[in-house]
Amino acid sequence: MATAYRISKQQYARDSDELMSGKGSFLHGGRWHSAGQRAVYLSSSLSLAMLEILVHGVSNKVLLSYCFAKVEFDESLLIAPPISQLPEGWGELTVDPIAAQAFGDYWLQQQGSLLLQVPSVVIPTECNYIVNRDHSEFSRLHIGDIQPLPIDPRLFEV
DSSP states (O other), rough: EEEEEEEEEEGSSSSHHHHHHHHHHHHHTTTTTTTTEEEEEESSSSHHHHHHHHHOOOHHHHHHTTEEEEEEEEEEEOOOOOOSOOOOOTTOOSSSHHHHHHHHHHHHHHTTSSSSEESSSSTTTTTEEEEETTTTGGGOOOEOOOOEEEOOOGGSSO
């Protein structure tokens, strides 16, 4: 079993269905998919998941209102394309991620796997997972209890 983590604002995570709904990504899209499709982003570690939130300028007061859940899955449910097969510019910060979104949109529409493993832009040696929320094997994810996000007060002025 592989382990990943999902971080969310507590107001959008009253239960595991809400935590993993993909509603926000449906409305706004993300690096690996465009708006109008339900995808859920996970990280390979809780610390990476936190960094993925922090790079978007979340303040310490807001971060204190976040929660997380551990998500376990069988590795046979994912596809992990080599970096050489990812679209050019997938990790660039200064360009519109249209190519990466098209790559993810195609993956979502093909329904070939429940999860897509992609490198993190924040720490490219670590990975994130995109969950196809509408995949027939979604129920095979094991979603743990939702817990408050542990924040060491030394990281911020709390």
